Amino acid sequence: MNYIQMTLDDWVNMKEQLKKELIGASESFVRIGYILRKIEEQHLYEQDGYASIADFAKAEYGLSASAVSRFIGINKKYSINGNSDQLCPEYALMGSSKLSEMLTLPDHDLEMIQPQATKENIRELKRFNSASPVAGVADDIRQLIEQFYRENQNELNEVFREQVVAVVHKKRFVEIINPSGNRSFKKGMYFLMMYENRIVAKKFGSNPQEMTWEEFINITNEIFGAAADGANTWRHYFGESETPVEETTEEPKKEEKAKPTSESQKEEKKPKAEPTQEPVAPAQIPPEEQPTETDIQPAERVEGEVEEKKFTSRKAYLDSLTEYGMAEYFAKIMPTIDPALHGNREYWEKWLNEEVDDSGNTWEAEENREVKNPEKIPPIKRGCITGLNPYGTCACCGNNETVECCSQCREDCNCRCGWLKTENKQKEELPT
16 A cells, blocks of 8 residues: 655645535546545545544545445546546446446446436346346347337337338337337346437347347338238237227127216117127128227217326426427427527526427417317418518418428428528518
8 A cells, every 4th residue: 555645734625625526426426436545545534533434434524434435436437547536438428326326237238328328227237137037038139129019019000100110211210119218128038228329238148239220120120021000010910909909899898897877878889789680700790891990989988088188398398309309399399489589588498387298289289279260261361470571471382281381391392482581681672
């Protein structure tokens, strides 16, 4: 152990520096660990009469022995060269709590963790490492991906419904499969971590292997391509009832569950169960007589039952979006906001705190959508809504009633507004 001479002022300054670093612990955990290591390695705590670094830290700063050990461990594992006061760049966006969780991970597992991962993701990986996996369920990558879709039927149906199971549609595919930007999945012999830019898979007892989204898309196509059936792909491939079940052949069970049935409802159900007729197998019923999903749905609904939308702040909604989703949202919303308000801090603060639903629409917008007059006023009668056209007219085609103005439309059609590109012309240049 090397000892160095230190003046009383140097010692006081070191202790004061440690106190300052503790105040900003969330950003300074590596430097805190570095200082504690120096104090421990050089036995500097003995200058104040303490028997150990733990006694010193407890008495001087209120730190527990486990906290001291954690700070020192973080410095050893995540500082440059393992012995400096600087954090390695690859961990720069990690919080101290996540780095603490990662301390007990094997070094080769650290590559599975990116800043987008949560503490729960890390804990799941540690539980996977310490458990005994079930063999025969997902023993290779292909089986793992198949099991992922078995447990995530909505994602499977959606990627085939939108026909984005192709490398050229990778951005939209990733947004459907991994909307939050990070996702973990554990099955059989494998643990999977998904991020926007890559996928990492770990087989139990082996080092992690990186996978690209292009590879994931190709394997998805290999497994399900032959069974692709749009929104019915999951049912077509797995041959099981989807959950929640939208269709069933056991009508009597539903009637037993809903015992308090009114007389009018009983009369409506009577024609469906005619006791005088012989039961006919579904395969023998002509296609035009077979019940469809639209025939069955009304019987499943309870009269007066209204599905309430969940509202949250627009800030929370934006935080849940991917970069692509947020860009798409702002591209739609910005043309509807008065340009004069773009630099108004109070307006944006209020805007971020507004309550919106899971589509980013405010309660008022949803109400207006429900009561909107079906006789929509065409743009040519309504007039310009941006103020860019000095004549006040509008020739927007509406793009199948999906936009109100050419500024909201991505199509470059023949009737696209020319004033959008000439908005900076001086008034004297305009024809009189």
